[in-house]
Amino acid sequence: MMLRRSSASVLALAAAAFASACAAAPVDTLDLAVPQTPAPVAVEGRERLLYELHLTNFGAAPLHLDGVSVLDADSGAALAAWRGDALAARGRVIGAQNAALDGALRPGERAVLYLEIDLPAKAPRALRHKVEFSAPGAEPGQVEGAQLAPRAAAALQLGPPLRGGPWAAVYAPQWPRGHRRVFYALDGRARLPGRYAIDFVRVDADGRTARGDADLAKNALGYGEPVLAVADGVIAAARDGIGESERVSQRQRHDFDRAPGNYLALALGDGRYALYEHLRPGSLKVRQGERVRRGQPLAELGFTGDSTGPHLHFHVADAPVPLAGEGVAFGFEAFDVLGHYPGAQGLGERPWQARAAELAGERRDELPESNAVIEFVR
Known part of the structure; x- marks a missing residue:
């Protein structure tokens, strides 16, 4: 009988320790995806990429998005980054009553970040994305993913759809x-x-x-x-x-x-x-x-x-x-x-x-x- 109580106590302590460790560990439940691979377009002498980064919370806890960065996939150098109000202004929560991305991303919700990036003179071979986030009772976490290689720019340039101007x-x-x-x-x-x-x-x-x-x-x-x-x-x-x-x-x-x-x-x-x-x-x-x-x-x-x-x-x-x-x-x-x-x-x-x-x-x-x-x- 004493042995059984001791075993039960050991199991309870182990479970508590495991739960505590899980609570303190980063929660990595975000899915990152770029459904449409972009091609660069020239705008006033700069090569620009326009595309959307989709973030879906597959976890059981709300996640607060603290920062998003676009990285050179080879060097890891940051090409662009957004936090706070700048990040909130670039995103919307799909289907949510309050669609603004100014709070937590609840379980099952998807946010879309609308990104526009002017590329450096030496354009990177590929990009990847880093998302920093936090959750109640857990240490801040981060995840990298959604790597993409931009498509080649379209060769066909168009004539005017209208005459003259302005x-x-x-x-x-x-x-x-x-x-x-x-x-x-x-x-x-x-x-x-x-x-x-x-x-x-x-x-x-x-x-x-x-x-x-x-x-x-x-x-x-x-x-x-x-x-x-x-x-x-x-x-x-x-x-x-x-x-x-x-x-x-x-x-x-x-x-x-x-x-x-x-x-x-x-x-x-x-x-x-x-x-x-x-x-x-x-x-x-x-x-x-x-x-x-x-x-x-x-x-x-x-x-x-x-x-x-x-x-x-x-x-x-x-x-x-x-x-x-x-x-x-x-x-x-x-x-x-x-x-x-x-x-x-x-x-x-x-x-x-x-x-x-x-x-x-x-x-x-x-x-x-x-x-x-x-x-x-x-």
Whole structure:
């Protein structure tokens, strides 16, 4: 009997010691994944990667994300790092009522970090990711993973989708509901079609976007402007017949399928498709299956679908249906940089700001910087 009690005591002590050791050890229950391997795109002379890091908590305890770093996989050198508010601003929790990444990642939750990295002159062969985290009753931990080798940059550079300018290239990676952060789940898979999307808004020398009553859609400076084929190719998809509101203030929300409004998809011949959205009703000049030439007018800029005002939504994806493809990198063969709007503040209200002398003027084989004001070169 004494022996049994002693054995039970020993087992209890061992279990307590084991539990204490587990509580003090780092909790490594995070899954790291990069579902879409990025390809670099040139932006104002810098090679940039845009991609998403998915973090899923497979443990039974909430984890607080303390820091995320992107490392050179060979040297271990940090290429970029985020902590605190900077980290919270880059992430969203999928499906959570409070989607902001400013607290703990609860068991079973997934966070998506939207990353943009300007690569050094000597680009690394591969990247990996380090995530630092903490949990109640445990020592802080860290995990490294999600190694990736960037894909080669796309060789095909595109012609202008519009004539002349000035055009404000409106997008910003940090906008919570901007193109960069909106996933669409179709056919059992979530995709991010607008990863590199740009809304082109026509402005004048004083920064105005309309003449006269700006609430009238037809008064927008870009309304009715010809939309051009950015390359030789075949029209892979086309939709017309969706009407538009007369006034911007009368715009309505549309269902999932009609959000892009009237659109065209141009097959570029390399597995990519150029998507043009919000086109003017009745303006489409081409049909599905028709072969077109670079610079050929395809339709006109309009105000259909879910649009905050007349503009051309343009992006490139790996599928011809606007919401069913993954957004992929692209660049324009040539355009002039005239200026920019910091954070798009003042668009339509005041002139844009001048760009630094070394960045102004003609840019070649690049994607315009966020909220740059440009003029297309034919």
